[in-house]
Amino acid sequence: MEAYKVAGDAFKPTVTLDQENGVFAFSGRSIPENATAAFEPILNWWSEYLQTPNKETVIDLNFDYINSSSMKQLVKLFGMLDEANSKATAVKVMWHYSSDDTDSKAQASRLSKMVKFPIKIVADTTK
Amino acid sequence: MSQLSEKSFVFDLFEDMQRNNLNYIYRGFFTQSITDNIILLTEANMNSVVEDSKIKKRVFTILVEGLQNVTRHQEIDGKEASPNQSGIFIIQNQNERYYITTGNPILKANIPKLTRQLEKINSLSPDDLKKFYKEVLNDNVISDKGGAGLGLIEMARKSGNKLDFDFSEINDNYSYFYMGTTVLVNEDMVADAPAEKCSMDAIKAIHKTINDQDIIIIFNGLHTQDSLLHIISIMEEHLMNKDVNFRKKMIYCIVELLQNIVKHGKKDTNATKGVFFISNSNNEYQLNTVNYIPNSSVEHARTALERVNQMSDSELNEFYDSNLAKDENVKDGLGLTEMRLRTQHKINYLISPVDDKTSAIFIQVTI
Numbered sequence: 001m002e003a004y005k006v007a008g009d010a011f012k013p014t015v016t017l018d019q020e021n022g023v024f025a026f027s028g029r030s031i032p033e034n035a036t037a038a039f040e041p042i043l044n045w046w047s048e049y050l051q052t053p054n055k056e057t058v059i060d061l062n063f064d065y066i067n068s069s070s071m072k073q074l075v076k077l078f079g080m081l082d083e084a085n086s087k088a089t090a091v092k093v094m095w096h097y098s099s100d101d102t103d104s105k106a107q108a109s110r111l112s113k114m115v116k117f118p119i120k121i122v123a124d125t126t127k
Numbered sequence: 128m129s130q131l132s133e134k135s136f137v138f139d140l141f142e143d144m145q146r147n148n149l150n151y152i153y154r155g156f157f158t159q160s161i162t163d164n165i166i167l168l169t170e171a172n173m174n175s176v177v178e179d180s181k182i183k184k185r186v187f188t189i190l191v192e193g194l195q196n197v198t199r200h201q202e203i204d205g206k207e208a209s210p211n212q213s214g215i216f217i218i219q220n221q222n223e224r225y226y227i228t229t230g231n232p233i234l235k236a237n238i239p240k241l242t243r244q245l246e247k248i249n250s251l252s253p254d255d256l257k258k259f260y261k262e263v264l265n266d267n268v269i270s271d272k273g274g275a276g277l278g279l280i281e282m283a284r285k286s287g288n289k290l291d292f293d294f295s296e297i298n299d300n301y302s303y304f305y306m307g308t309t310v311l312v313n314e315d316m317v318a319d320a321p322a323e324k325c326s327m328d329a330i331k332a333i334h335k336t337i338n339d340q341d342i343i344i345i346f347n348g349l350h351t352q353d354s355l356l357h358i359i360s361i362m363e364e365h366l367m368n369k370d371v372n373f374r375k376k377m378i379y380c381i382v383e384l385l386q387n388i389v390k391h392g393k394k395d396t397n398a399t400k401g402v403f404f405i406s407n408s409n410n411e412y413q414l415n416t417v418n419y420i421p422n423s424s425v426e427h428a429r430t431a432l433e434r435v436n437q438m439s440d441s442e443l444n445e446f447y448d449s450n451l452a453k454d455e456n457v458k459d460g461l462g463l464t465e466m467r468l469r470t471q472h473k474i475n476y477l478i479s480p481v482d483d484k485t486s487a488i489f490i491q492v493t494i
Contacts, residue, residue: 010356031382033352033389065375067382068461075451100371103379103469114448 001052004045012038013063017045022054027062030070039073046080053089057081062096062124063104071107075114082115091117099123137489138479140336141402141417144347147329148221152345153361154337157201157214160364162194168357169218172348173225182312185285186225189308192278193229196306200231212297215334223312228330232297233304241304242292244276249289256284282308293327305330345404355385362405373494376469377412380492383462384416391428393419393485414492419485425478428488431460436473443468470494 001019008014008028016025032038059081066074078093085091095111097104105121112119143149150172153165169190173183197214217228233241251259260280283290291307305327337345343365346358359378366374381403388401401418420428438446447464467474475491 010359011352031355033386065378065382067379067386068465069386071465072451072453072461076454079452098371101375102372103375110444110448114452 001048004042015042017042017049019049019054022056022058024057025060025062027060027064029065030063031065031067032070035067035069035073039070039076043073043077043080046077050080050084050088053084055089056092057089058092058094060094060096066107075111078111078115082117085115085117093117093119094122095119096122096124099125134475134477134489134491135479136336136340137415137417137477138487140333140345140404141487141489143329143333143336144345144402145400147219147333149217149219149333149345150348151218152215152333152337153343154215154334155213155343155365157194157198157216158364159198161361162191162198164357164360164364165194165216166190168346168354168361171353171357172218172220179312182310185310186227188285189227189282189310192282193227193306193308196278197229197231200233200304212301212303215337217330217333225310225312226307227310228305228307230303230305230334232301233294235300235302238294238302238304244279245290245292245306248276248279248283251283253284253287256280260284286310291327293331295331305334340406341408342404342406345402347402348400355382358385358403376494377414379469380414380466380494383466384414384490384492387462387490388416388418391418391420391424393421412494414494415489417487417489419481420488422480422484422486425486425488428476429478431463432474432476432490435460435463435467438467440468466492 003018003020004015005018006012006015010029011032013026013028013030016023018024030038081091081093095104095108097108105123108119108121112121151165151168153161155161166187169186170183173186194216197216201214212232215228215230217230219226219228248256248259260277263277263280279290286308288309288311291305291309293305294302295305296302307327307330336342344358344361346354348354359381362377362381363374366377369377385403388403392401401416404415406413406415435443435446443464447461447468450459450461450464453459463474470492472493475489475493477489478486479489480486
């Protein structure tokens with residue numbers, strides 16, 4: 001299926017969703033006022049992808065800031081992934097955070113309690 | 128709660144900001160990046176009001192010169208001025224005119240010279256002002272702070288109006304210097320039409336309040352994505368020396384609070400009126416919002432705030448998780464819960480009735 005690529009700005013993250021190359025990545029800020037609208041094309045892409053997914057789906061998340069309404073959309077995405085996980089594809093999320101940003105780490109542990117697929121929390125020192 | 132009752136000044140401040148159409152106030156140390164963002168913030172705000180690019184340019188010139196004046200003169204005895212002596216920048220947009228006020232401490236000894244300069248500038252016709260500009264430029268008399276009064280002349284030329292100024296004593300050696308510059312949005316307006324601008328006295332009174340309350344920044348007006356972005360940039364710069372966790376907590380709460388205003392505030396035509404300000408006292412920062420809500424929402428707001436304030440940590444976590452998983456995201460208190468969890472402080476609030484339809488709500492988050 002066609003890759004979804006959007007360059008981020010001060011409000012929305014850079015997103016690369018590329019089934020062919022197995023690249024699924026989000027980075028930057030996600031603080032839009034209307035997160036539902038901002039995430040709609042992304043969630044649509046995922047629901048199509050999950051009909052015929054790759055054997056493995058490794059998602060890199062590297063958020064600088066994410067507002068609460070974006071978190072909600074992310075949880076929605078995680079719900080979709082959780083449902084597909086181990087049936088159609090093996091899902092794994094890599095949660096990157098700047099090593100001194102303990103709040104981001106806490107956010108990841110919170111999310112990992114809500115899903116069955118593994119969320120690996122990776123401390124980056126370069127960020 | 129006794130402390131909170133002292134906070135009722137916020138409603139007066141809110142009313143003052145509305146009445147005088149004050150858009151934006153920054154008080155503190157001015158760096159290049161802060162002034163850049165003030166300019167961008169003004170631009171974002173101006174784009175929704177002014178179409179004429181010539182007027183925009185005039186406002187910019189005055190902003191740049193005015194802010195550079197503050198940057199140059201914000202030191203006292205070679206040191207950064209103490210908080211109640213630091214620079215100030217105020218922008219007001221009212222009745223087709225922008226009114227820009229800058230303020231900074233100056234040595235009392237320099238008052239006569241500065242007064243003479245300003246009085247001379249104010250006495251000149253536009254043509255004479257142009258000649259004077261060239262004269263000063265050629266004379267090349269540079270003051271020890273790098274200026275030659277050129278900036279002031281340039282501001283007067285772009286403004287087409289007299290420069291207002293005033294002094295107020297700080298101590299034996301220093302006074303505070305205020306300068307106000309007008310730009311008319313509509314050139315056909317008579318420049319000397321009775322000014323409904325904020326008087327220097329009103330500016331000084333507001334300055335006193337924000338000094339007393341240790342307020343760093345006030346933003347009043349249309350809360351849009353663009354303005355949010357510039358507030359974030361200014362605060363990131365302001366907090367440069369703080370650790371990343373603290374900075375992020377701040378930014379998270381700023382985002383949630385401002386979006387909260389947009390989501391719940393009473394809409395006036397299409398915009399949500401509200402004031403956002405940041406204060407810094409007792410080694411803590413307070414993020415504050417004041418906005419109108421319809422009386423019909425007062426109970427809902429009170430309930431939501433009391434609920435998050437009374438919950439224990441584990442209850443908050445549970446509430447947050449269950450809310451995240453809920454489908455609809457209207458008025459769910461997710462933002463409030465997030466702020467409570469992140470700051471580990473109760474959320475202060477006050478609600479004050481305005482009339483039979485509207486109340487004003489003040490929300491304060493401490494970090």
